[in-house]
Amino acid sequence: MIKAITGTKDIFAPEVKRWHYLENLVKRIFENFNYNEIRTPVFEETALFARGIGESTDIVSKEMYTFVDRGDTSLTLKPEMTAAVVRAALEHSFDKQQNLNKLYYISPMFRQERPQAGRFRQFHQFGAEALGSESPALDAEMIIIAHDIIAELGLKNFKVKINSLGIPASRENYKAKLKEYLEPHFDKLSDDSKKRFNSNILRIFDSKDETDQKVMKDAPLLIEHLDDESLIHFDEVKKYLMSANVNFEIDPKLVRGLDYYTHTTFEIISDSVGSQSALCGGGRYNKLAAEIGDRDIPGVGFAAGIERILLACENENAFQLEEDSIDVYVVRIDKDLNQKAYQSAYQLRKLGLLTEVDYLSRSVKAQMREANKLNSKYVIMIGGDEFQKGNFLLKNMKTSEQEELSINNLEKVYTRIRG
């Protein structure tokens, strides 16, 4: 038997209703903030991600679904959206048409990792990118939107963490200082951190290893070595957040794994998912466009994991959907009236009623059981004496009241149900 690929999932009722609920809420909030949806292809040239995300990152070095097509081009299923959105902006010269472009997306992503709670190989993100402005108001806006979506879903158990990586020059200075500090302790570091020492030294702060953490406790912090420009930017972001009443904490050790970040980085974390605590993450990337294109476009954005958020919602019982129901079930009494029953159902559907009818030639009792199972508000019964008189029965399933109506007057069903 052929099964779905490891780390992928079929999503169907009733679960899919929760997805609809989240997607609708996400769209509503993005559109309130005047973001436009962008849809990009599921695959891109491999070089886009290699250059955009960074060769040394885990995503590029070991997690991408990469394959060669029949024209010998190396393609990759998108592992994240930012590089693709920036590519589209450059390709279509969004930046030349208007100064600021505010874009959002809801899309599947692909990374070849071992699946676990809150982590899949095909997973889904919603997110946004604002291109064309260096304003700290937009850094804050990303955090505010992400916060509002998560809060409106009803989640309680989450924290907003922010940090600044500053401009590249001050970060390089700082890295040198950190290296200086760590050199004498190098032998004590875990094997993973020894590798990080060369590839991405900042990430040693993220280590869960105890001795690593002990070593890092007294390490110099980036935030204490930021230049004035970076500090002012960070300060502004904090002010915007405070004026929006978004609670946040500054985490000087928040270092994100993607190469392109400058200035603000942030995460929203939750304990309700398992060990994968990040519900969403993002930051500013003023140097990304130049990496993959011919010109700079400052940008800021975030991405949020839909599976993780829905899992957190489930564990926190964050929102409750109404029980499914239908308006009318059409019961066919006489076996030879299938056509008439189906035609009546169609008319009711055209009137805008959520209608179901029997397709299995089942007994009246079985049809009634089905109507009940579907939580039908009303049932109409077609056949028998009433049909001979040109009528049908309309039954209210809640009160069990029945009335006889003319078969030519199905509109009456609509007025009974919708008033």
Added chain:
RNA sequence: GUGGGCGUAGCUCAGUUGGUUAGAGCGUCUGGUUGUGGCCCAGAAGGUCGUGGGUUCAAUUCCCAUCGCUCACCCCA
């Protein structure tokens, strides 16, 4: 890539200190009088006990391998 746990009906799970026709609840289907649901009752369908091999008179139960699921590490959403 590394490590732990688990694989029995559509779903959630019992069970066998190895021994004849493998169970429950839910779900599905049929019926409880002639054309009417919910509750209740009766009955039915549905399982190569993940797969392959080994030990044994006998294995779903023990052993090995393999595949799958799951959780965790790394990293990330």
